Amino acid sequence: MSLPRILIIGAGFAGIECAKTFRDEEVEVLLIDRQNHHLFQPLLYQVASSGLAAPEIAHPVRSIFHNQENVRVFMEEVTSIDLAERCVVTNESRISYDFLVLATGVKTGYFGHPEWAKYSHALKSLDDAITIRREVLLACEKAEISDDPEEQERLLSIVIVGGGPTGVELAGAFAELVRDVIRRDFKRIDTSKAKIYLVEGQNRLLTMYDPTLSDYARQTLEEMGVIIRLSTRVTDLHEGEVILGDGSLRAANIIWAAGVEAPAFIRTLGVDADRAGRLKVSPDLSLPAHPEVFAVGDIANCVDANEKPVPGLAPAAMQMGRHAAKVILYQIALDEGDEKNLPAERPAFRYWDRGSMATIGRSHAIAEIREKKFDGVFAWLTWLFVHLLFLIGFRNRVAVLLQWFYAYLRNRRGARIITGVRRKADG
Amino acid sequence: MSLPRILIIGAGFAGIECAKTFRDEEVEVLLIDRQNHHLFQPLLYQVASSGLAAPEIAHPVRSIFHNQENVRVFMEEVTSIDLAERCVVTNESRISYDFLVLATGVKTGYFGHPEWAKYSHALKSLDDAITIRREVLLACEKAEISDDPEEQERLLSIVIVGGGPTGVELAGAFAELVRDVIRRDFKRIDTSKAKIYLVEGQNRLLTMYDPTLSDYARQTLEEMGVIIRLSTRVTDLHEGEVILGDGSLRAANIIWAAGVEAPAFIRTLGVDADRAGRLKVSPDLSLPAHPEVFAVGDIANCVDANEKPVPGLAPAAMQMGRHAAKVILYQIALDEGDEKNLPAERPAFRYWDRGSMATIGRSHAIAEIREKKFDGVFAWLTWLFVHLLFLIGFRNRVAVLLQWFYAYLRNRRGARIITGVRRKADG
Numbered sequence: 045m046s047l048p049r050i051l052i053i054g055a056g057f058a059g060i061e062c063a064k065t066f067r068d069e070e071v072e073v074l075l076i077d078r079q080n081h082h083l084f085q086p087l088l089y090q091v092a093s094s095g096l097a098a099p100e101i102a103h104p105v106r107s108i109f110h111n112q113e114n115v116r117v118f119m120e121e122v123t124s125i126d127l128a129e130r131c132v133v134t135n136e137s138r139i140s141y142d143f144l145v146l147a148t149g150v151k152t153g154y155f156g157h158p159e160w161a162k163y164s165h166a167l168k169s170l171d172d173a174i175t176i177r178r179e180v181l182l183a184c185e186k187a188e189i190s191d192d193p194e195e196q197e198r199l200l201s202i203v204i205v206g207g208g209p210t211g212v213e214l215a216g217a218f219a220e221l222v223r224d225v226i227r228r229d230f231k232r233i234d235t236s237k238a239k240i241y242l243v244e245g246q247n248r249l250l251t252m253y254d255p256t257l258s259d260y261a262r263q264t265l266e267e268m269g270v271i272i273r274l275s276t277r278v279t280d281l282h283e284g285e286v287i288l289g290d291g292s293l294r295a296a297n298i299i300w301a302a303g304v305e306a307p308a309f310i311r312t313l314g315v316d317a318d319r320a321g322r323l324k325v326s327p328d329l330s331l332p333a334h335p336e337v338f339a340v341g342d343i344a345n346c347v348d349a350n351e352k353p354v355p356g357l358a359p360a361a362m363q364m365g366r367h368a369a370k371v372i373l374y375q376i377a378l379d380e381g382d383e384k385n386l387p388a389e390r391p392a393f394r395y396w397d398r399g400s401m402a403t404i405g406r407s408h409a410i411a412e413i414r415e416k417k418f419d420g421v422f423a424w425l426t427w428l429f430v431h432l433l434f435l436i437g438f439r440n441r442v443a444v445l446l447q448w449f450y451a452y453l454r455n456r457r458g459a460r461i462i463t464g465v466r467r468k469a470d471g
Numbered sequence: 472m473s474l475p476r477i478l479i480i481g482a483g484f485a486g487i488e489c490a491k492t493f494r495d496e497e498v499e500v501l502l503i504d505r506q507n508h509h510l511f512q513p514l515l516y517q518v519a520s521s522g523l524a525a526p527e528i529a530h531p532v533r534s535i536f537h538n539q540e541n542v543r544v545f546m547e548e549v550t551s552i553d554l555a556e557r558c559v560v561t562n563e564s565r566i567s568y569d570f571l572v573l574a575t576g577v578k579t580g581y582f583g584h585p586e587w588a589k590y591s592h593a594l595k596s597l598d599d600a601i602t603i604r605r606e607v608l609l610a611c612e613k614a615e616i617s618d619d620p621e622e623q624e625r626l627l628s629i630v631i632v633g634g635g636p637t638g639v640e641l642a643g644a645f646a647e648l649v650r651d652v653i654r655r656d657f658k659r660i661d662t663s664k665a666k667i668y669l670v671e672g673q674n675r676l677l678t679m680y681d682p683t684l685s686d687y688a689r690q691t692l693e694e695m696g697v698i699i700r701l702s703t704r705v706t707d708l709h710e711g712e713v714i715l716g717d718g719s720l721r722a723a724n725i726i727w728a729a730g731v732e733a734p735a736f737i738r739t740l741g742v743d744a745d746r747a748g749r750l751k752v753s754p755d756l757s758l759p760a761h762p763e764v765f766a767v768g769d770i771a772n773c774v775d776a777n778e779k780p781v782p783g784l785a786p787a788a789m790q791m792g793r794h795a796a797k798v799i800l801y802q803i804a805l806d807e808g809d810e811k812n813l814p815a816e817r818p819a820f821r822y823w824d825r826g827s828m829a830t831i832g833r834s835h836a837i838a839e840i841r842e843k844k845f846d847g848v849f850a851w852l853t854w855l856f857v858h859l860l861f862l863i864g865f866r867n868r869v870a871v872l873l874q875w876f877y878a879y880l881r882n883r884r885g886a887r888i889i890t891g892v893r894r895k896a897d898g
Contacts (some may be wrong), residue, residue, distance in 0.1 A: 045600045080612060080889045097524035099888045106656030116658055119612040119889075136616050170888070181507060185546040189563050229533030334764055443870060461526045462546075463597050 047072045047114075048376050050369075051132055051141035053122055055082050055105045057255070057358045058341030058365035059147035063115050065369035071376070073114055074139065076132070078121040080104055083170060086358060086431060087444075089210060091173035092299075092402070093217035094181070094460035098170045100443050122148075124309050128336055145374045146310065146323065146339045147365060150356075153305030153320055153322035158427045163281040164300040165211060170204040176299060178462045182219070183296040184226065185462075187233045200238035201295035203286045205278055206302030207244030208251075209402040212261055214299060215242045216405035219268040224462065240270045241293055243286070245302075247275045250402060250410070252355060253417075260419040264404045278302070304356075306343060327392035329364060329373045349394040358434065360395055367393045401427045474499045474541075475803050477796075478559055478568035480549055482509050482532045484785045485768030485792035486574035490542050494795035498803070500541055501566065503546040503559070507531055510597060513785060513858060514871075516637060518600035518724075520644035521608070521652070521888075525597045527870050536663040549575075549777075551736050554761055560873045564661040573737065573750065573766045574792060577783075580732030582749055591727040591849035594637060603726060605889045607645070610723040611653065612889075614660050627665035628722035630713045631706055633729030634671030635678075636829040639688055641726060642669045643832035646695040663696075668720055670700045670713070677829060677837070679782060680844075684837040691831045705729070731783075733770060744752045745772045755798045756791060765798070767791035776821040785861065787822055828854045 048071050052059045055077035066073050081102035090096040109115040119133035131140045152166035165176045180202065187199040202218055204211045222238040242249075242265065249256040249265075249272070262272055273288070276313075280287035285294050305311075306321030315331050316324040322332060324346040329344065331337045339346075341361035346354040354360050371390050378386055399413030401423060409424035411417070418426065432441055477499050479486045482504035490502050508529035517523040519828075536542040547561035559566045592603045607629065614626035629645055631638045649665040656662075669676075669692065675685040676699070689699055700715070705716035712721050732738075733748030742758050743751040749772040750758060756771065758764045766773075768788035773781040781787050798817050803812055823863035826840030828850060836851035838844070845853065859868055 097526040099524040104656065104888065106653070117656075118616055119609075120616065127609060164896040177502045182546075185507060189545055189547065204615050226533070228537040229531065229544075231540075313665060326696075442873060446873065447871060460507075461529045461597070463601065 048142045049074065049374075050078070050143045050145065050372060051139060052145040052147055052344075053077075053132065054147035054341070055117075055286075056085070056147060056149050056341055056361065057080070058361035059145065059151075060105075060108060061362040061365035062145050062147060062369045063109065063365075064112070065366050065409055066114060066373075067112055069373060071114060071115070072116075074116050074118065074141075075105065075109070076107060076118045076120050076122060076134065077140075078119065079169070080106070080119050081170075082108060084434070085168075086169070088173050089213045089217055091170065092167055092176040092180075092214065093179055093221050095217065096444060098174060102170060115464075122309055125313060127313065127315075127337065128362055135232070142336065143375070144337045145365075145368050145372075146337065146343055147341045147361075148307050148310060148343050150304035150320065150322065150342045151307055152300060153303035154300065155303055157281070160281040160300065163285075164205070164298040165238050165281055166300055167214070171273060174463065176297070177460070180221075180297050181226075181460055181462050184222075184230065184233070184235060184238075186296075194235060197239070198234070198284065198294045199296045200235065201241070201293070201296045202299065203241045203243060203293050203295040204240070204299045204301060205243050205286065206300065207242055207246070207249040207272075207274070208301065210301040211242055211244070211299075212249055212265065212402055212404060214301065215240055215265055215270045216268060216403070216408070219265070219270050220405050221460075223269060236269075239295075241273060241295070242270055243273045243274070243276050243278060243288065243293075245277045245450055246328065249274070252400075253402075253412055257412065257419060260410055261402070261404055264408045268405055275423060279385040288357075304342070310343060328390040329368050329393050330390075335375070340368050344391065349392040352395065354393075354395045355400065357400055359398055363392060363395060367391070378429065399429065403427045475569045475799075476501065476567070477572065478503070478566060479572040480504075480714065481572055481574035481576055481768070481770075482506070482544075483512070483576050483768055483788065485576075485788035485795075486572065487535060488538065488789040488792035489572050489574060489767060489796045491539070491790075492540055492793050493541060493800075496541070496800060498541060498800075499543075501543050501545065501568075502532065502536070503545045503547050503549060503561065503566075504532060505546065506596070507533070507546050508597070509535060511861070512595075515591055515594055515597070515600050516640045516644055518597065518745065519603040519607075519641065520648050521604055522644065522869060523717070525601060529597060549734075549736055552740060554740065554742075554764065557763065563883075565634060569763065569785055570717055570802070571764045572792075572795050572799075573764065573768050574768045574788075575737060576736050577731035577747065577749065577769045579727060580730035581727070582730050582767065584708070587708040587727065590710055590712075591632070591725040592728055594641070603724070607648075607724050608653075609887050610667075611649075611657065611660070611662060615657050616659075623660060624666070625711065625721050626723045627662065628668070628720070629665070629724045629726065630668045630670060630720050630722040631726045631728060632670050634669055634673070634676040634699075634701070637728040638726075639673070639692065639829055639831060640668055641728065642667055642692055642697045643695060643830070643835070646692070646697050647832050649895065651695060665700060666722075667696070668698045668700060668713075670703050670705060670715065670720075670721070672702070672704045672846055674702045674703070679827075680829075682836060684844055684846060685839055686718045688829070688831055690846060691835045692732055701829065731769070737770060755797050755817040755822050757798065757817075762802070763797040767795045773820065776819040779822065781820075781822045781871075783825065784827055786825055786827075790822060791820060794818070828857065832856045855898055 050073050052075045056084050087101045093125045106117050118322040120136045124133045154160040183199040187196045190196050222235040227235050249261045250258050277289045311321045323339040324345050329338045401411035403409040407421050407424045409427040410419045419453040477500050479502045493500050511528040513604045514528045533544050545565045551560045581587040610626040614623045617623050620891050645667050649662040654662050677685050704716045750766040752766050756765045770784045827839035830836040834848050834851050836839045836854040837846045839851040
């Protein structure tokens with residue numbers, strides 16, 4: 045008899061944790077991702093703002109599992125899923141499954157305007173981050189050789205759309221970059237005059253946090269020189285221009301951190317989903333009509349056993365990944381006729397909220413842990429500690445710590461290297 | 472009266488040292504490079520073989536000079552030079568000069584077969600190194616999902632053309648990568664069966680070294696499993712195939728490390744050059760018909776005051792850069808009427824040979840210092856020490872040391888991250 049086959053799509057926090065949970069079990073686990081690395085996404089903004097090198101926040105998926113014999117890793121891109129036939133189609137092959145775990149994450153969404161992708165940078169992958177790093181640094185280089193003040197202002201402007209954690213962290217990091225880190229490097233232009241705009245549709249930043257923390261974030265960013273536009277909707281994007289309800293902004297770099305949506309092959313599944321395409325799941329995290337298919341992490345639209353919506357955070361994704369694995373193991377035991385020793389029904393997912401946090405530049409952060417709210421240096425140190433704790437791989441941890449320490453002491457950033465210009469020009 | 476303007480093209484070892492030599496002088500220095508970073512080229516093979524991250528061997532040119540007020544840095548690409556008008560044309564502007572220092576380095580040369588570039592990877596820039604890293608790792612991923620043994624063999628084969636230091640270092644690094652580092656990551660294929668070929672036209676490797684060291688390099692590489700083909704000329708390249716005088720080799724990755732040539736805008740200058748386009752210089756490093764133009768580093772074809780050809784090594788480039796700066800300062804003093812205190816003629820360049828070395832994997836290297844020849848662990852430790860000593864920037868030095876230490880202890884490599892796949896597919 046062949047072992048039950050569990051196919052996991054996506055090697056993010058949810059997929060990795062799910063696969064790890066099967067460590068000592070008699071199952072066959074296939075883990076598919078289109079990248080060869082697990083990405084520590086909470087630090088992606090640091091690569092975009094020249095703080096860290098790309099390999100420092102990524103870890104090869106294969107090496108995470110080289111000691112777990114029942115996991116096989118494939119770098120392939122899923123093109124479609126046949127739920128009726130229990131089969132996943134990739135660019136390379138067709139793979140059948142007994143259980144399917146959708147841990148794909150979400151991609152950048154443009155509120156029904158896919159053409160806006162052309163005029164703005166997203167920040168979801170390492171390539172995205174390297175592109176932002178390159179384009180922002182290149183704009184400074186171009187400003188240095190320009191003699192036209194208006195053109196210089198355009199080159200030195202960055203508009204960030206979306207006042208969630210990514211937007212806030214990017215705005216803080218770019219403000220530091222232009223005001224402190226690279227300022228002395230340029231002799232003709234004053235990069236501290238660069239304009240960093242943060243545009244948010246709602247009336248405060250970080251809407252998932254307590255309003256007092258939103259205010260702290262706004263004040264801190266404004267002290268760093270970031271220009272914040274609240275209650276401001278983007279109505280259109282053009283090349284180098286953001287059209288707002290009440291005017292427009294010209295900027296060489298526009299970063300879109302405002303919305304998310306499901307990958308195309310998820311949207312065509314024909315199952316119950318929300319407007320962004322995230323899959324609605326039963327309390328056990330399976331799809332209502334498909335008890336053998338689970339959605340975990342950002343791709344799941346989940347209300348947990350406490351009747352609270354589960355947030356799109358790494359700890360939530362990891363807990364969901366583990367829960368799906370446990371439900372699958374329950375089902376396998378049940379199918380093998382072990383019902384006497386098992387509970388009557390599949391366990392429901394319950395999110396254990398250990399708090400959440402966001403950083404705003406050097407020594408500023410906000411954190412909400414249980415009922416407590418923190419801001420300032422203590423929150424920042426907590427943030428540092430928690431992020432180091434969760435970075436996979438010793439090497440990465442030490443390298444990142446070293447660079448942060450160095451950046452903090454010397455106010456420099458080591459990774460401000462432009463790569464890929466030639467390739468871009470060729471393509 | 473305006474200051475004498477010295478225009479330096481290229482921020483490699485020669486250009487950086489030249490610009491630094493003007494630190495306390497009353498001159499205007501313009502430094503142009505098409506990249507924003509100074510590259511520590513001797514370690515480029517480590518990025519290609521997943522040992523180091525790209526930013527670790529690169530340093531922003533601007534930050535090298537942010538304390539030297541008389542240097543301005545521009546990221547521009549030179550398109551042509553008008554020697555008669557004393558003017559350099561770039562993609563952005565037209566810049567006149569009083570003195571010109573050509574420190575461009577050389578690019579990969581294909582012995583009159585530019586079409587071969589399409590079928591092989593060069594290794595001259597960070598982008599080249601990242602491309603090689605990506606393609607070699609991707610080939611392993613494809614081999615893991617292939618069911619065709621012949622195709623697997625092709626995917627796991629790497630041909631390196633050229634048995635100089637770059638070829639030898641790459642062959643050693645790849646042999647370690649497939650035999651030790653990534654072997655446990657793959658469960659279907661055995662990467663240690665990967666075939667790494669090193670093809671050299673001459674009858675020994677590292678022809679610039681003593682034959683005993685060439686033998687040591689060959690033996691060490693062969694013990695690591697590298698297949699060495701000496702006295703073997705490449706007659707043609709096709710997609711995934713190298714045609715030799717006595718047969719052919721099929722390989723998913725072909726790396727060309729065999730020849731160099733001058734950039735296009737140097738070849739059209741119409742001055743005396745060798746077959747590769749390197750400029751023949753007078754004893755003072757100026758061009759024979761243009762005492763105001765100097766060629767330094769790899770772009771110079773130079774026989775020094777000891778009547779020895781100067782090798783294409785970083786220390787030689789640095790010495791030439793400093794010498795050109797001193798000759799320029801001599802000439803400026805002379806033009807200002809200070810002949811009484813000056814020697815009668817420009818000083819001739821004399822290369823101070825502090826030795827040279829190449830590494831062959833973990834704990835093997837060869838070194839030639841003065842009349843002494845070293846091999847083995849001692850040479851490797853010397854190599855480590857010298858390379859760390861010369862890496863610009865504290866951060867890079869510590870990060871590199873840490874990674875080598877980690878790689879040595881754990882036999883892993885942290886930077887085996889595939890980036891740029893999507894961009895490549897788009898372009």
